[in-house]
Amino acid sequence: MAQTAYEPKILGFLCNWCCYTAADSAGVARYQYPPNIRVIRVMCTGRIDPVFLIDGFLNGADGVFVGGCHLGECHYISGNYEAQFVVAFAHEILKELGINPERLRLEWASAAEGAYFVKVITEFTQWLKDVGRLGTSEKIAPEELKLKLKAAVMALEGSKLRMNFAKEAVKLKEKRERGEALEVAVSEGLKNTIKKEIAFYLSSLYLKQGPHSVSDLAQKLNFPEAEVEKFISALSKKGLITLQQQEPVPIYVAKS
């Protein structure tokens, strides 16, 4: 049952030059907002690694907030454009995990916009109260959620997904610098990589939990068996899993 009176935990990343200053000026003006947000000050939103955002959820955040300078006003020229893509990318990951992407919010607030910061945080906190704890509105069991987030973090720390992400971020930057109209969206190719990489790490985690056959895994992951076979062979090659029994169907388990 969804709890109505719970205090959502919000992790915030605010850029030093704009949004952090907006939060300060809100305080000076004694504007009141819910005390749910825990703020990490970053020099630039462009330095926010996608892994921070997912790591936040893994560590128990119900919502993650990123606040930077308005587009075109970045202290470091273009960092907030990078942040825009990082957040779009993280949104895709959340979707893949079955988590409501609105739990990760990106806003711009200039140093003078203390009142706006308050409005946004108040609304976000209320919204999180309404939808409930992470996982409740998504109807994912806590352990399952944790496992999925863990897999996503592993995928984000793995070089394959990072490589593809970086490639696309750089492409977008080049486009922007050429002055082309741009839509900050994650390509289908990258979405596929997200899907595959998360499934791959998730299967490794499932195998850590216990022995599985390929079709068990495929069912749990909702992923084609042929792909899962590939995961299995990759994991075996890395020496991470072992064949527990061959008959009637091969069953695999992680090496202890």
Add this chain to the structure above:
Amino acid sequence: MKKVLVIGGGVGGIEAALELANLGHYVYLVEKSPFLGGLIPSLLKTYPVCFYCNFFPKLSECENHFNIQTLTQTQIKDIEGQVGQFKVKAIRESRYIDMNKCTSCGLCAEQCPQEIDYPFNGSLRKRKAVYLPHPWAIPHKYVIDKNACLFFKDKSCRKCEEVCPVQAINLGTQSEELELEVDSVIFAAGASLSDPAICERYHYLSLPNVITGMELECLLKDSIKLYGHLVRPSDKKRVKKVAWLQCVGSRELNKDKCGYCSSVCCMYALKEALISRKTSDVEATIFFMDLRAYGKYFEEYYQKAKDLGIRFVRSRVHALSPSPEEGNVIVKYADENGDLIEEEFDLVSLSVGFHPSADVVAIAQKLGVNLNKYHFVETTSFTPVQTSRPGVYVCGVFQEPKDILDTTTQSSAAVAEVTANLNTLSSSKKMESPVAWEEKETKIGVFLCQCLGTISEVIDLEAISQELQADPEIAFCDIYPSLCSLEGRKFIQEKIKELGLSRILIGACSPKLYELHFQALVKEAGVCPYLMEMANLREQCAWPHLEQRELATQKAKALVKMALAKLRLDKAIRRQVALPFKSILVVGGGIAGLVAALQSAKLGFEVYLVEKAEQLGGIVNKIHLTWKGEDAQAYLKNLLEEVTNHPRIHIYTKAEVVDSSGQIGHFKTSVKTSSGIKHIEHGAIILASGAEGYRPKEYLYGKHSRVLTSLELQQKIFQQAPEVINAQKVVFIQCVGSRNNEHPYCSRICCTQTMKNALLLKERNPQADIYVLYRDIRTYGFKEDLYREARAKGIVFVRYDVNDLPRVEMLKRPSGRGFLPKLRVEVNDSLLKKKLILDADIVALATGIVSREDNRRLAQIFHVPIDEHGFFKEDVRALSAVNSMAEGVFVCGLAQGPKFIDESIAQAMATASKAAQILYGDQIELTPFVSEVIDENCDGCGYCVEACPFKALRLVEYMNQGEVKKVAEVNVALCQGCGVCQATCPKNGIQVANFRLDQFSAMIEAALETV
């Protein structure tokens, strides 16, 4: 220690004070208002690029600098004496609040019964009689507005005195008289804004929706905050149609008081119109005479405004009147067809200009400083910051109306002059920190600040403290009433020394306010300043959660633990260069290079001056008169003599830089000279490589001998060339090679050059008919006088449209030899809407300035970026036009962008001050927050190289155990520490010092830890 008085705490004064202090002077920074910053805090943004966020750290740096005494609410009464012994009398008004005690908790303002409208027409806010004007006000101490306070009205209220928890308020204190002795004086007093009430036709006092530009900035700020869009003062109705009226209080003909152009109003109106359009979708109309977008990137900004649909009407508005529609204003003007139009607007903004402040004028006069007819300080082109009194300097608007970057240039120039003339560097020793921080065992000291109740009344600091006591690494944890007080400072330093604390956590106010302060404090006690972290318990915890003590305490606990998590993993980083070379390389021997070299040599540095040509002097060799009419040749001759005879200046002519390596403090540069390659070691670089005049391809230039450029024309005038002196009809064409597709920028000087040349011709031949074909006349500042004079002398101005350029043709050559074909100019007068045919004896092309091709080569050699027009890019974030984007490399003169001689000289002097600040002392302390490559992780994929906004990264190859390894390399001179590279890196192969991934993950964990 030499002492310097800086009059004025605006941007010019702050820059001057900081630079002086960094060069070992003691500075009295005197400001008449209660806060520092001058006009800037009331602005919305800066144009054309916004560097607003870089301004406030300077204010707090100023306040925290041990060599600066900031005296707010202080008026100079008298100055007498001479260099080395000025005696200054000043009166410091009482703030009624003891700044040493006030913690800016705000209780006084909360309890103050007297609420007034902000004394600023545009503001929608109210404030109390005791107040802070904005959240980042420096000094961050409350002040009492005597005019609003009930105590000063009828002694009926002393509420603030009663409620102040630290007894900081005493309404009985008196103003005090100060006597200061100083060696030198800098006027950085800025100016006031012109009062539109003087001119009745604007009805400024009677129409509530007629406001000034500065008021509009405030209104925009407030109304976007409160309503999300622009509203007007009278009825808070959403504004749809706004008019900007330019030149209010500027360019008023026949008035000695304000005949000049205020130089900044066109641009700030553009900025306001752009912001209003973007945020509130208003229909914006700018009524103007000439749109003076003369500075670097200004023309592009103007273009952007046009593209966004801002309407420009070339007309001086006759009058404003109230409309029958409540609150609206009717603007009466003549359009370009000469028809009288009445148009209705919701809001009218008057773009007011600068007027010197009467009180400062009085002091300057008392001191015997010569002022011009407008009461600005008189200077020459060659000594742009020197007043008529030795030892007394000027910078900023009080010298001539100008924008922020031109102001800070002059501030630096004035600092260079003061330092050279007082011979400061030889007599003072720089305060330096230890070469390495001792690595001790981890002993964390936690200091929690009650902020005299402000924090502790909301947050249960005891509970936090108790929890922390259990941590074995925390050697000390205590709660103190006020850490920023003198006692608090002492307390922290004593505990550090007594217990040998190695890392410090301060749980107090916002790091944005006090980080610098506490860094300096722990450094003084022997702890690396980067082993200090702050938890923001006030602005982001106690204040916004006043009624939720329990949750606020939980949050505070988390904030402290997060800071602690980072602190544990912080490294005792530092980046410094020891024993820098005390020498400077100057590239370019034009006027800027010569002045930079001479000024640097005067400051005591060895200078290597490299010039490509055989002769020094550059473009000034071809210039006879400055715009003020001074003899440029005589000046150049003197300057050359001084430079060539100076024992510390080593000159290489016909020489070229071919290679350079090293970093700030330790550069090594190879110079190709006629006698082989010279290797020079130097600590800083000044790029003064100049620019070129545009060589026209248009208007028959080069095909007809009577089509001349402005420079050629001036030379011919001085050579008394008969074809010029006796010419009956001379046609000037403006914007040749400027403001077009090929060169989209304005060349800044051509309009004034044309005025000067046209007047010279008129002087020599009063009968001559002179026509100037122009697009906008951009004679900003006092150059406007020349324009007015030209008009008065009968020079005809014809405006043409950029889409309908003038045409110059040769009429058929008459038979016989020795006859020149006649020149005919055809132009469509866009004002009179008629075609003019002018048979000209001389056609003078006001050619623009174009960058040198060589800049690209120099940019590569010295790793400094250039802009898309080929001029060196400045780092506006340093609030300076002479800092390049690379550490230790400075730019000045035409190499940075088109400008006048006086502006080039000021920039050149400024570079000398900047270079001296680096090289002065035995070590250079640099920001350690730069990226570092983790070699074992980096596989040379290069994504970071592409992602870096500052082009500070590149790929390099080296041999690693017999194999070629490719890795990224950071140019720390360009790196700004934003961390975008780290977020892009697929392999965890690059990181910013003390902002590492492990630190973030520790902070994330601490943030969300269940309490």
